[in-house]
């Protein structure tokens with residue numbers, strides 16, 4: 399369970415303070431699948447980075463299973479981040495390495511640093527990595543250099559790597575943005591499958607509203623740093639969407 403309380407994020411820029419998140423209050427129960435939507439600059443990525451402990455909020459807290467992760471000592475924060483998978487728009491794989499080696503990177507947080515540096519993974523790490531590769535249908539490609547795979551396959555490798563972390567929370571920042579519509583659906587289906595089969599909580603930033611409505615269990619809409627909708631995909635009305643994307647203003 400994630401409890402976001404009175405979260406505010408202000409960046410102090412050369413042009414003065416920039417309020418990016420304002421008074422965010424959300425409860426995200428285990429196993430939820432949340433799509434965060436909103437216009438560019440609404441604060442979606444900033445919100446995700448706060449959930450991952452990458453950003454310390456200006457004020458407020460993010461309590462995960464009883465612990466406020468925004469004020470953790472470095473070591474504890476590293477431990478927390480081991481349990482959070484992060485999927486990026488640009489896949490963030492190591493191109494010159496094999497598919498399997500990339501998935502094994504998901505195990506690094508469980509290894510002492512020296513073993514990680516030498517790539518000395520244990521049997522269990524290989525087993526977990528191969529299991530995840532199988533689940534994304536890429537077992538046959540384990541020795542292939544990852545940059546020889548298609549974009550959709552690379553994103554599936556990235557998902558397998560995140561799943562190899564055995565995360566309780568999976569964050570994804572526009573994971574389908576660089577993919578064609580068919581591959582985008584495939585990535586969303588994969589995330590939903592892991593969400594349902596493993597009970598992993600998923601929070602995803604996404605511009606494609608159709609995919610958000612089809613695959614998420616819950617929509618959270620941000621407008622200029624505030625939550626303006628939090629509810630089911632079914633109940634998200636045209637009016638809210640128009641207002642969110644300021645469509646009427648744009649057409650006027």
Ligand SMILES: Nc1ncnc2c1ncn2[C@@H]1O[C@H](COP(=O)(O)OP(=O)(O)OP(=O)(O)O)[C@@H](O)[C@H]1O
Pocket residue numbers: 409410411416418436437438439440441442443444445603
């Ligand atoms: N570290 C930072 N320092 C200063 N400003 C920042 C920083 N990070 C983000 N911003 C600003 O905060 C605002 C919100 O950015 P954010 O990336 O969270 O938006 P977003 O909703 O994810 O947008 P997009 O959909 O384009 O990714 C933007 O104006 C951005 O320029």
